[in-house]
Amino acid sequence: MALDSAHPATPAPATPAGQAPAERPSPTSRLRLLGTGDGVITLVLVVFLLVASFAVEGFASTRNTGFLLLDVVVIVLIALPLTLVIVTGEIDLSVASTVGLTSAVMGQLWFAGLPLEAIIPICLLLGGVLGAVNGLLVTRLGLPSLAVTIGTLALYRGLAFVVLGDRAVADFPRSWTTWALSGIGATGIPVVVVPLLVLIVLTGVVLHATPIGRSLYAMGNSEDAARFAGIDVGRTKLWLFVVTGVVAALGGVYWTLRYGSARADNAQGLELQVIAAILLGGVSIFGGSGGLVGVLAGALLLGSLRNALQLVNVPSDVLNIVTGALLIVAVVTPQIAARFRGRRPRGRPRTP
Amino acid sequence: MSSSTKAAAPAPVDVAPEHTGGRGAALVQRLVVVRELGILAALLLLIVATVIANPRFLSGQNLRDLLLSASILTVLAAGQTIVIVTRNVDLSVGSVLGLSAYASGTLLVNAPGTPVVLVILAGMAVGAACGLLNGAIVAIAKVPSLVVTLGTLYAFRGLDSLWASSSDRLQINAADLPTGFKSLAGARLLGVPLLFLIALAVVLLVGFYLRNYRSGRELYGIGSDPAAARLSGIPVGRRVLLAFVVNGALAGLAGVLYAARFQTLDATAGTGQELFVVAAAVVGGVAIFGGSGSVYGAALGALLLTTIGTSLPQLGLNPFWRDAAVGALILAAIALDRALSLRLARRLRGRNLRGA
Amino acid sequence: MTSFLSSRRLRGGLTGAAVAALVLTTAACGGTTRGEEEGGGSAGEASASANPDAEIPSGLKISFLPKQLNNPYFAIADGGGENAVEEIEGEFSEVGPSEASASSQVSYINTLTQQGVDVIVTSANDPNAICSALDQARAGGANVVTFDSDTDPACRDLFISQATSEGIAQSQIDLMAEQMGGAGQVAILSATANATNQNAWIEIMETYAAEKYPDMEIVATVYGDDEDEKSFQETQGLLQTYPELKGIISPTTVGISAAARYLSGSEYKGKVALTGLGTPNQMREFVKDGTVTAFALWNPEELGYLAAYAGAALAAGQITGAEGETFEAGELGEYTVEADGVVVLGEPTVFNADNIDDFDF
């Protein structure tokens, strides 16, 4: 038996010094059971919800549940496709700008007298185009998605202002805007949660129980190996970016209706919250690992933490500090834990 | 499929080294120059167009304003270059700037007699401390800097506003600041704003360091190939930490310059700057995945972005176009970099291919 | 067989479901276009009748939700509110986002609703975006008073106006005309383009100037977004674009101080007049160094003070927000509710080198 299996054909340079590839913690266990291996974050969420329900007055009520869910709906919505993108090792920072541009276009078209039934498909199409721009630049020209989407982050937000300026269009029909906020009966759970749940289940199934999901993890871990296994990496990524654009546009439409106000600066900075939720949910920024359950738990944890702290009158500054610290703790803890288990952390020098 | 020998005439066995000498360096040099001249050309084009639209654009006052506006972004871009070159990124610079600006303002309010140099040092120390935290987490915990600095972007800003709201001064106004400090903003040397000269000095120093010192070159090595850097015995962790600390200190310096220039300091100073800083570096030809790019390019990028901001209204364009223009510029810059590097690779490869 | 199919399925699945969900909900409505909107909301109408003699109960929970925390102007206004709440022995709280966005304001309104506060005193970042949240708060029993920047009148009980729009707009035009001699180009440096109050003032300024000072030409309105740096740069841009500019009016505290700072450090100092709305503390230096001759402002502390009392009066049932009702606002005396539930604080104060040292806010 060969014992030097850790380093056969490729010598040292293939892996960072000091890291024997064989020692990398296996994410495989994590991938089982719909990604519930990110049970830690789910556990934290459950514990937090329990504690908050008892300790924070007004936290555990139907009305507050509604408020909380409404606050995280768009974050969760955009996190769905973005999780897939990050699993493949790419990133899309332009999602919030896509929300803003969609919202601005929606406002402008509404202002011009188009019916909403026509505006919404146009907006979704627009989102697809915006996503395709990202996707084409990344997959066809081979540019790093980080730089590309920093560029389109500025570009799309700028175009949003070009389209609508500093104006706000706010006279959307009340029946629509109320629908966006309405609850299911007396449960306090917003109606939009239902289609969102459908999308969540769909995304979860796609990611964890279909051949597509398998290929996403494969290309996130090793693009080469995925290509050699017959996976069309470029095309898959391109479509992921398109889907992300469409879903972000959907988020833009919903955002506009929910606040009843189409503005170019809608959802400014939302990308950070979405990415924070995804990373908190245990998805590796380098791709290849993480699951949707963790992401949902991450988004809910951020949302309910914010909600609970607001209820006990913690100032917003502290909320920001907590959010930032949580994000760092979420990525540092596994590394430290791995080291304590006597394993070196994994860390591929791919993305800054 | 029988057994014949296909005697294709192979190219003569030639030894690679003989091919590759000579023009490689010249080629690279030319491409680098092309890259930086490109930004310069874009800048000149913009200025010419603006001057045609509004001849007053070249007035002394306006040029001074332009340089003044560019100086803070330039300092930040210089710092960011150091970090990006190592295949990292620091998104927290806007928040660090805010923290340092507020800190130096508070220092001046409480001790109006503090010499300007000391204020600058204090601001840089605040920034360096933030950079140390970023760098330590990145280097020791081996966590991607994008995530870490995204976190500290929130955290430092929160700290800043917490400090502002818990002190008795939410906003430090011009009237609260000593005249000596405020005169920095208007001070000129040979007609050039002092703040810009400071920024220029920073750029030259950083550029000189990155080019002429061993540790500076090692930063490029780390970004170029982190694994090779480790095998070469470069103390990667320590160098990355250093890069973050220096970047933090420069963001701190930018904070002091901000305080001097705007003289109205609250917890929102520098919000959203990170985008423009990274944009300036990328537009200036600093590769986002490290290893190449110069601080001079980044400084030119900063100047270009600032000029866009001031010339759009004068070209009769809605200032809302600015963000869009910045975004388009970033995309154009990375696409150009890609095209140039592909061309370079093809030329260099063509040179040492044998046969076939 | 693999990825092409896979990606197509992926896309088909996701967008198909998304579109289907939307289509289902929209199909029933037929074409919904602008202009065929159902009648405005009726939430604004007060149903209960007022009892002018009702006592203000102690322990009222009154919360201030400014556009943004850590903004000195709102800090002062909220301070005024806190004084008033102390006087009526209520519970004061101040909450708010660290960035001036409507969406985070909504989140805070929800929190206040959930906490069951009696009065929400807020200044809107977007007149419409926070409306439904305010409606919910009112449905939950809270009284909503807006100040400084109003929402759609339908979603609040009272709006405490710092001054009548006419009063503010005209006083600034008068001040400007006085400083620049009544003729020449003038520009306006505003806050954000959809700030309700700003736009109302600017509209009045334009008509008033056209009537009273026909030689005064308002050449541009630019927006500094209530950000210091942006306002600074916009000022710079104005002077570039309009070399003949004689004066700048900035009806926002952030804008006027940024503009003053720019002017004082430039060759335009003393040549280009500047007036608008500013706080004495921010402007003291520029009044003293001659950049600015005079500017105006109401007292934000009094604004907050009045808002708190108005809220308390609503909560106590003294008033319902109907036109003509009156209430006592502590040391400020009696106020009357005007049409659309507006209460006006009074005329703005003009500050100049003679009186500026009498004020500290």
Place this chain on the structure above:
Amino acid sequence: MIPVPGETCQPRSTGVHIRVLSVASVTLDTAGRYPYGLRHTPCETFHTSEAVTLEPAPAHPAPGSVVLALEDVSKSFGAVAALRGARLELRAGEAHALVGENGAGKSTLVKILAGVHGPDSGRVLLDGAPVTLDNPAAARAAGIAVIYQEPTLFPDLSVAENIFMGRQPLTGGRRIDRRELAARCRALFERLGVTLDPDRPARGLSIADQQMIEIAKALSFDARVLVMDEPTAALSGVEVERLFTVARSLRSSGAAVLFISHRFDEVFDLCDRITVMRDGQWVSTDPATDLTVDQVVRRMVGREVASLFPKIDVEPGEVVLEVRGLTRVGVFADVSFDVRAGEIVALAGLVGAGRSEVVRAVFGVDAYDAGSVRVAGSQLRQGSPAAAMAAGLALVPEDRRQQGLVMELSVERNATLTRRWKLARFGLLSARSERATAADWTKRMQVKAGKLSDAVSTLSGGNQQKVVLAKWLSTDPRVLIVDEPTRGIDVGTKAEVHRLLSQLAADGMAVVMVSSELPEVLGMADRVLVMHEGRVVADIPRAQADEDSVMLAATGQAGRPAVAS
């Protein structure tokens, strides 16, 4: 054709003499071929007698004291023990060979010397005193220079900076003295006989040039110990000789040279002593003069090697794969060949001849500029591995870790990755069917794995290769392309793989095998296609294929009458 032992020959372009190793003592296998791993340095004196000189090879200076020693060093990665009580002793002024099969632990040992890995137990002694080499800088400070098989350069930095990184000459102000830097670099290149521009970036250099930079780097700090881990794999004869000249001069100046290679001719040519390793353990250390290639091979393998190639004779069937005029500019040109059902066709040639590139293009991973690929008569769309798979092609790639497997995914995910659509029902995968399939195939392939849900990176190289084979065989291909099928795996598995390939061909599969191991090529192939510099230069049937005919074609001397038509 076979040179006489002890004969010295003179390659065309250098004045250096190469001592021909004791070829006659090699035990030939049953087919009359050289055993595993044996290669010749191409040298035309094999064919013409006029260039032969009888000068003795340069005398080696007497070895001195022990500079560096490893004592009883062990190192494990997870469950895999890479080194178990390894030993090594390097003396000043000696060239020492470290040989062993792939997977014997040589690379791990090198990394311990380089300070990349710390040993779990055992000692490293420098001049007799224990040292801790816990990072590469420490190793370098101890005077140990390492040249890796694959160069480790900074592509964005200049050639000169790559050589002197961290040790650039300084001026008074601790600034880098660029002029001095370039001068020293040029001096080094002169010593090496290289004409590279010191200021050009390392990006885009050929592997050989990069290797030269690595050598210059090692040379630049007057190492006391020079470790060369298979440095010659990508070098031409001239470049190898250049390297050896440097190594000899270092040796004669008192440094210790540790040379790791599979090329025994080079080993015997350069080295004074030979240490053999097997299974992470030390086997023997003896003076080179006391050993024959045969003995070394036996010690490395630890068993008879003849059973390695159980080729079954098959009557070839229809043409399944037709490649016509395949060209990728600058990489390979006008490559045409046919493969029939039941046939094993080997693609042989030197490293860099374009073999892997051709099969990658055939499979659709790389694009090509001209030509066509037909499978069972129908044209294959280019640039699409999915289309190739659908047509019945399978490629077991060269680099198992980067291309063959997704190292961090589980065994079962890897094994079923190519069949994920076939396993899905209504687009959905069930964990059970995946596991069942994976279990079935891993059993068939006799993969030794702890759990199927373990990351594939925890397996040994041989078992990893079996997972790759399982992954592809489960697609039921008509044409199986295997690129270096036995690289880096142990002898037992190697034989299994060979038996498998042979059986598959017997069952009617067409097999294309790219291999750098001549014995494997000669032992397994029905036909050998030899590539040289991007072209197929010879097509040799099994009966006529021997070491010489293949090597001559591979070195571009196919025109010589060495190969019978």
